[in-house]
Amino acid sequence: MWTNAKNAALRERAARVIPGGMYGHMSTGLLPKEYPQFFARGKGCRIWDVDGNEYVDFMSAFGPNLLGYCDAGIDAAAQQQQALGDALNGPGEVMVELAEQFVDTVSHADWAMFCKNGTDATTMAMVVARAHTGRPIILAAEGAYHGAAPWCVPKTRSTGTLPEERAHVVYYSYNDAQSLTDAFRKHEGRIAAVFATPFRHEVFSDQHDPDLEYATAARRLCDESGALLVIDDVRAGFRLARDCSWSRIGIAPDLSCWGKCFANGYPISALLGSDHVRAAAAKIFVTGSFWFAAVAMAAGVATLRRIKETDYLERMQATGQQLRDGLADRAKAHGFSLRQTGPVVMPQILFNDDPDFRLGYAWTAECLKQGAFFHPYHNMFICAAHTAADVDAGIAAADRAFEAVRRKRGDIQPVPQLSHLFKTLADA
Numbered sequence: 001m002w003t004n005a006k007n008a009a010l011r012e013r014a015a016r017v018i019p020g021g022m023y024g025h026m027s028t029g030l031l032p033k034e035y036p037q038f039f040a041r042g043k044g045c046r047i048w049d050v051d052g053n054e055y056v057d058f059m060s061a062f063g064p065n066l067l068g069y070c071d072a073g074i075d076a077a078a079q080q081q082q083a084l085g086d087a088l089n090g091p092g093e094v095m096v097e098l099a100e101q102f103v104d105t106v107s108h109a110d111w112a113m114f115c116k117n118g119t120d121a122t123t124m125a126m127v128v129a130r131a132h133t134g135r136p137i138i139l140a141a142e143g144a145y146h147g148a149a150p151w152c153v154p155k156t157r158s159t160g161t162l163p164e165e166r167a168h169v170v171y172y173s174y175n176d177a178q179s180l181t182d183a184f185r186k187h188e189g190r191i192a193a194v195f196a197t198p199f200r201h202e203v204f205s206d207q208h209d210p211d212l213e214y215a216t217a218a219r220r221l222c223d224e225s226g227a228l229l230v231i232d233d234v235r236a237g238f239r240l241a242r243d244c245s246w247s248r249i250g251i252a253p254d255l256s257c258w259g260k261c262f263a264n265g266y267p268i269s270a271l272l273g274s275d276h277v278r279a280a281a282a283k284i285f286v287t288g289s290f291w292f293a294a295v296a297m298a299a300g301v302a303t304l305r306r307i308k309e310t311d312y313l314e315r316m317q318a319t320g321q322q323l324r325d326g327l328a329d330r331a332k333a334h335g336f337s338l339r340q341t342g343p344v345v346m347p348q349i350l351f352n353d354d355p356d357f358r359l360g361y362a363w364t365a366e367c368l369k370q371g372a373f374f375h376p377y378h379n380m381f382i383c384a385a386h387t388a389a390d391v392d393a394g395i396a397a398a399d400r401a402f403e404a405v406r407r408k409r410g411d412i413q414p415v416p417q418l419s420h421l422f423k424t425l426a427d428a
């Protein structure tokens with residue numbers, strides 16, 4: 001029997017000692033009230049919250065879980081390094097090995113630098129681009145997420161930061177070659193870099209593949225002007241390709257940012273670059289107390305080996321497709337119609353005829369009670385530990401949830417926390 005008493009008690013304790021009770025992208029503040037905030041453990045594609053409820057998980061820790069939680073092989077590599085030491089007076093041989101592995105795996109990359117979170121990697125890309133070009137402006141797509149530093153924090157969440165900190169970030173429209181061309185014309189000679197995510201993956205929105213005309217224009221405009229093309233692969237890296245994600249459309253960036261999953265959940269991120277940017281990358285000062293710690297690097301080496309040597313990607317594509325087909329079928333059987341957009345390994349699942357998201361919220365809350373963890377407004381992540389049987393279990397839970405929502409459809413109320421959010425967005 002699903003219960004959330006322990007989570008509720010922990011929330012109360014947290015509210016006393018943690019500002020807001022929780023913060024950042026893992027805060028459940030915008031989610032249905034049933035969502036657990038606190039978790040006890042994970043194994044494979046399953047998670048258990050602190051109340052002991054077990055879920056087939058389709059969020060994968062917002063990306064880091066690529067091969068399965070507590071993967072035995074990756075954990076063994078990490079523990080072996082842990083026994084020798086983690087943060088020492090300098091990096092171990094493993095740092096060189098990891099950089100070699102990346103250069104060997106990602107076709108545009110000739111070098112690698114490591115840090116801890118995706119925001120470190122995107123911020124480092126910005127600094128390298130400015131050092132390389134001597135120019136100030138970063139072009140970023142309106143609404144794209146590149147992290148939570150003052151220069152890139154979403155405008156609606158920018159309390160405590162200054163407009164001046166974003167003064168040299170200019171926004172263009174993703175998939176709109178003309179808006180890029182216009183920006184290059186308007187800021188001629190002042191653009192250091194164009195940032196692009198591999199595809200459009202914003203919250204509360206359908207996902208969109210990159211348009212080839214747009215991607216080609218980005219590469220050409222950078223080449224003509226000497227600006228750098230930066231692919232932010234922090235979210236999608238190694239879930240679309242065993243290479244930079246834009247290798248799938250034949251476009252090589254100058255820099256690419258990586259994070260989340262390349263050490264299967266161990267804390268590490270990376271900036272990769274091409275040879276002609278190496279000198280600038282060698283000049284900047286970037287560092288952190290834990291950036292050179294060896295355990296996450298050992299996990300990274302083991303994960304990259306698995307990425308190169310196994311069919312993890314093809315298996316994720318198959319289970320992702322199975323999930324998409326199964327959910328579409330079950331939704332239809334109960335009179336609902338879904339918009340499932342983006343790559344099948346990173347699905348965004350929204351309901352048609354649900355402008356204020358109340359159906360999606362009701363359905364995902366019911367899914368929890370039925371044993372499956374989906375998300376009502378953020379893209380999700382298949383992991384390589386999902387088997388066909390796990391996905392079937394997720395679809396069966398979703399089926400029961402569709403039935404529960406169908407029965408109460410007329411009585412479902414608007415979501416108060418979203419009404420507030422949409423008003424803030426409209427006012428912004």
Ligand SMILES: Cc1ncc(COP(=O)(O)O)c(C=O)c1O
Nearest residue numbers: 117118119145146147232234235
């Ligand atoms: C595309 C993209 N870039 C950068 C980041 C920032 O990564 P982190 O939260 O590890 O700092 C994220 C995080 O979700 C992301 O999705």
